[in-house]
Amino acid sequence: MRHKKIEKLLSDNIDGELSEKKKKALETHLRNCASCSSYAENIQRIHKEAKSLEKLEASPVRWEEFTSRIKAEIFSAKQEKLRGITLFLRWKWAWAGAALSFVIVAGLFLYLTQNKTPQEPYVFSFESSLARIYQEIGSDQELEELFNSVICASIGETFEDSGWGERPDFYENLILWEDLTEEEMRFLESEIKKDNKL
Amino acid sequence: MADFADDHLVRLAKQGDVDAFTELVRRFQEKIYHTILALTRNQQDAYDLAQETFMHAYKSLRNFKQRSTFYTWIYRIAVNLTLNFLKKRKSEEKREIHVEDCSLDLKSAASTLSPEGHSITKELSEKLKEAIDSLPLTYKVSFVLVVSQGLTHTQAANVLCCSENTISWRMHKARKMLQQRLRPYLEGE
Numbered sequence: 001m002r003h004k005k006i007e008k009l010l011s012d013n014i015d016g017e018l019s020e021k022k023k024k025a026l027e028t029h030l031r032n033c034a035s036c037s038s039y040a041e042n043i044q045r046i047h048k049e050a051k052s053l054e055k056l057e058a059s060p061v062r063w064e065e066f067t068s069r070i071k072a073e074i075f076s077a078k079q080e081k082l083r084g085i086t087l088f089l090r091w092k093w094a095w096a097g098a099a100l101s102f103v104i105v106a107g108l109f110l111y112l113t114q115n116k117t118p119q120e121p122y123v124f125s126f127e128s129s130l131a132r133i134y135q136e137i138g139s140d141q142e143l144e145e146l147f148n149s150v151i152c153a154s155i156g157e158t159f160e161d162s163g164w165g166e167r168p169d170f171y172e173n174l175i176l177w178e179d180l181t182e183e184e185m186r187f188l189e190s191e192i193k194k195d196n197k198l
Numbered sequence: 199m200a201d202f203a204d205d206h207l208v209r210l211a212k213q214g215d216v217d218a219f220t221e222l223v224r225r226f227q228e229k230i231y232h233t234i235l236a237l238t239r240n241q242q243d244a245y246d247l248a249q250e251t252f253m254h255a256y257k258s259l260r261n262f263k264q265r266s267t268f269y270t271w272i273y274r275i276a277v278n279l280t281l282n283f284l285k286k287r288k289s290e291e292k293r294e295i296h297v298e299d300c301s302l303d304l305k306s307a308a309s310t311l312s313p314e315g316h317s318i319t320k321e322l323s324e325k326l327k328e329a330i331d332s333l334p335l336t337y338k339v340s341f342v343l344v345v346s347q348g349l350t351h352t353q354a355a356n357v358l359c360c361s362e363n364t365i366s367w368r369m370h371k372a373r374k375m376l377q378q379r380l381r382p383y384l385e386g387e
Contacts, residue, residue: 011370015344017351042384043373049326050345063227066245070223070252074216077257 006036014047155188204268212259219259222268223252229347230276236342237280238287239331247283251276266356273349273357277339284335322383329379333372340368 009026012018018026030037088095137143180188199207199221210218230251235244254275255262262271330338336358343354344365351365358365377384 007374008366008370011373012366014373015351015366015369017366039377042377042381045384046326046373046376046380047345049323050330050341053323053326053346063224066227066231066249067220067223070249070256071216071220073249073253074219074256077253078216 003033003036006030006033007039010036010040010043014044205264208259208262208264208268211256212262219256222272226269226272227252230272233273233342233347234276234280236330236346237277237284237339239327243283247280248276251279254279270353270356273343274359277343277357281335281339322380325380325383326376329376332379333375337368337372337375340365341372344369 006026006029009018009022013023013026030040133147134144137147199217202210202218202221204222204225207218207222211222227248231244231248234247234251235241238244238247251272255272258275262268330341333341339358340354343349343357344351349357351362351369354365355362
């Protein structure tokens with residue numbers, strides 16, 4: 001057997017953890033190996049010294065005191081726990097009220113946030129925009145005329161820029177929308193969208 | 199109470215019987231204290247940690263499922279608390295043990311020796327304390343549990359939550375380290 005393995009077996013042997021078979025093999029090796037025998041003596045001595053080293057005496061009075069202190073601490077811990085429970089019970093209505101308020105607030109919050117109808121996404125509509133403008137203008141004829149002239153000027157400029165040519169009758173006709181073709185209406189809508197970055 | 203088995207006392211203590219728990223304290227206080235003392239080398243620290251161990255055990259009693267013995271369980275608490283304490287203290291200077299009288303056994307054994315033999319034994323025991331203290335913590339704990347407290351490898355493995363092979367290996371390594379550090383004193387006699 002190798003010496004390193006023997007050293008491990010020697011340690012197990014001191015602790016009484018070695019089988020009879022291994023013990024015999026160990027003894028055989030030790031009879032023929034001086035260095036392992038020396039190592040065995042050394043660790044045996046260390047073991048003995050270490051065992052005696054720890055036998056420190058403490059007086060019996062001290063142990064009684066120790067036990068009493070533990071008992072006192074246990075009672076103190078119990079009292080502390082009881083005090084906590086009493087305090088909780090004394091404030092039970094306050095705790096219950098706080099819990100109820102929390103439940104009500106949380107319930108309301110959930111109800112209000114979940115029942116909100118989802119907003120429809122905004123879609124540009126030329127007709128509805130115009131209808132809203134006329135609604136705003138209402139029966140104010142002066143304002144209506146002013147609006148129409150501004151729109152006519154704007155449309156005229158658009159036509160000039162696009163090379164569609166001038167439409168002289170355009171400015172004279174107040175009900176201009178009825179004169180526009182479907183294609184012209186689409187073009188106008190796309191231009192307005194472009195200007196307003198929609 | 200004194201006749202009751204540990205398991206029965208544990209059951210009573212779990213039901214709130216303080217006297218049953220006090221009896222358990224009485225049974226294990228010295229062993230726990232000496233284990234901690236062997237690790238800390240300071241009586242006051244050992245005393246405080248032993249108290250902390252029992253208070254911790256009392257507060258955790260409900261969680262103790264009794265899969266292991268109370269003895270193993272309380273040892274495990276003591277060792278864990280002490281290891282945490284030692285890790286915290288690692289940076290601090292090593293304190294001297296404040297024991298008024300040295301081991302009675304050592305005294306009686308040394309009294310039969312010559313003055314020269316007396317000083318050699320005393321020197322060896324002092325050096326041995328230092329050497330044990332300088333061991334890595336896991337080796338030190340294993341060594342103290344097996345050598346000082348007389349635990350078997352199986353019991354020590356249960357306390358330290360490791361295998362018996364690990365304990366066997368740690369014991370071998372610890373002894374080898376101690377032998378290397380104490381060789382001059384061992385050969386000097």
